[in-house]
Amino acid sequence: MGSRRALAGWGGTSPTVATVVPVAADDAVGRLVAEAPERGVLARGLGRSYGDAAQNAGGVVLDVTSRDRILRVDVEGAEVDVEAGASLDQLMRLLLPLGLFVPVTPGTRYVTVGGAIAADIHGKNHHVDGSFGQHVTSMDLLVGDGSIRRLTPHEPLFWATVGGMGLTGLILRATLRMTRVESAFCVVDTERCGDLDDLLARMAEGDDRYTYSVAWIDCLARGSSLGRSVLTRGWSARRDQLPARMRSRATEFRPHQLAVAPPVFPSGLLNRTTVTAFNEAWFRKAPRERRGEVQGIAQFFHPLDGVGEWNRVYGPRGFLQYQFVVPFGAEPTLRRCLEMLAESGQASFLAVLKRFGAAGDGHLSFPSPGWTLALDLPVGAATLGGLLDRLDAEVLAAGGRFYLAKDSRLPASAMAQMYPRLDEWRAVRAEADPHGVFTSDLARRLDL
């Protein structure tokens, strides 16, 4: 029924072997969970978490991607019921023509609704709309004994599951509040920022006028150019903002993949030299300032989805993503982290900076008010571990935290410090899954 195979996160760094079982009907899922072996069970969607969150070494991993039906669409009420294996890509393709857009989208459309809830993902609109879990009005959760619970935001288990990394149970279905849009396009303003102060000032001053905002930072720029970046912000385009020729197909959404990366790239291709050249070219090509450009949703939100399996470019040794948030007021920490990174010469391809808004209610939800920085780093240099351990210390000392969906290397000791509601989460989880049937490599690493 299942096959034993190696599973890794999107970063490809620490593969482990599990029994992978594709699942369809609810009762089959319930049976598999009730009969879980000693090393437990875990749901896996499209495998876009970077580290070990969707792995369960020696145990069972339920592949839920065939549970992808859209069960009900209420266009008037802007609400949908979906199976948790449905992807955001599917939702966009089917619902944008009806004028409905997902409430939150990360940098890729290839995540499942279940994964989006379990990681409580955020997007460019966090500062105004919050994280994904805040747009879920109910969900069905299959818990440790195989029974199904319907949860609403009034229940603690709901908020233990939002951001709970799949450890409270298996999300079967969810009801989502969608965002009404007039088109599948965005109106985008682009600005180049010469340094970090310039960037932070512009974001602090202007972000609230935009629905979507993010900056791409050149992490190799040092000295007076430290933090030089390109800030792109925008809104969903109204029909009357589109050029006349586009208005008749304003809500069409048919993005296509330009290419698929073959598995032939050596580790080390993305090194300091190549990444410096890329970052320079990319910074220069951005307009100094451009207002009101119309961009498609795929171009604005998911540029990397244009290349399938792009993680292969990092080669067989893989890469990790390092994402933290530090509270407002900790700007000196942010600066010090950028300085440490630039000085180390660790080649980070396009780091992303975003200003978070208010936190949600998830016990282990990552977003909290402040500045979040995310960077991709190739694994390889012997000095990388030490550098990141030093960055961890800076972030934790400033009251910051790390995003579990990206993490692949934090020690268990960091967990309680980052997530003060950890004990509350543990208590709720223990009630839903007293025998710890749901577990993962991330849970083992972080003692969750």
Place this chain on the structure above:
Amino acid sequence: MKDAIGNVQRILVLGGTSEIALATVKRITDGRPDADVTLAARPGPRRGDAASALEGLGLTVTEVDLDVTDRSSYERAIGATFDAGRDVDIVLIAFGVLGEPELAWQDLDAALEMVQVNYAAAVGCGVLVAARLRAQGHGTIVAFSSVAGELARRSNFVYGSTKAGMDAFFTGLGDAVARDGVEVLVVRPGFVRTRMTAGLRAAPLSQTADQVAAVVAEGLRTRRDRVWAPSTMRWVMSGLRHLPRAVVRRLPV
């Protein structure tokens, strides 16, 4: 669980008083000295000293009795370690005896003791540990072989023959368990100046336990299946293996 950088949470050392193994543990935990380490060895002051030294670095140490001439002893040590606590990320197979080379090929007891410790027990532990790591779905075995196993030399060929056997076993084991998420690193050191070789004349390219440990740590980080310490030993031994036996016999190695 081992993380993306190669930081580990738990290490089992079979042969827990081996200087090379202890240097290896220090080296692979030096970035984050917060791992659990189980030292399986004969009880006594040497094991106690080893445990204190590691505890002094911040590691949490558990001592377990191990007598590798007794099958039930190593079955118990491995079983107890895997049955409790976190997953074991790395197992070091680090026990061995150098023996008295001239006695070892002329005295039956001496010969069989060396075979039992260096080969039979290593294979036995390898079988048990591999089964546990496969069930776990991840883990790495580091098997300390020797360049002596690559070429039978007049001076220590019984030792060499036992290392040749265990080397072949762990090399093949690495292939057998690769699809189960388990990795095997076979380490082939040359002459290492340790307690085990005290009093012997150091061979060319001799090194310290720390130097071997650095090679092992780098091999783990880059996920190699074999390493030589020092790395030049690989080419030296390769060359020696191709010499006529009549020449090898006369070499002062």
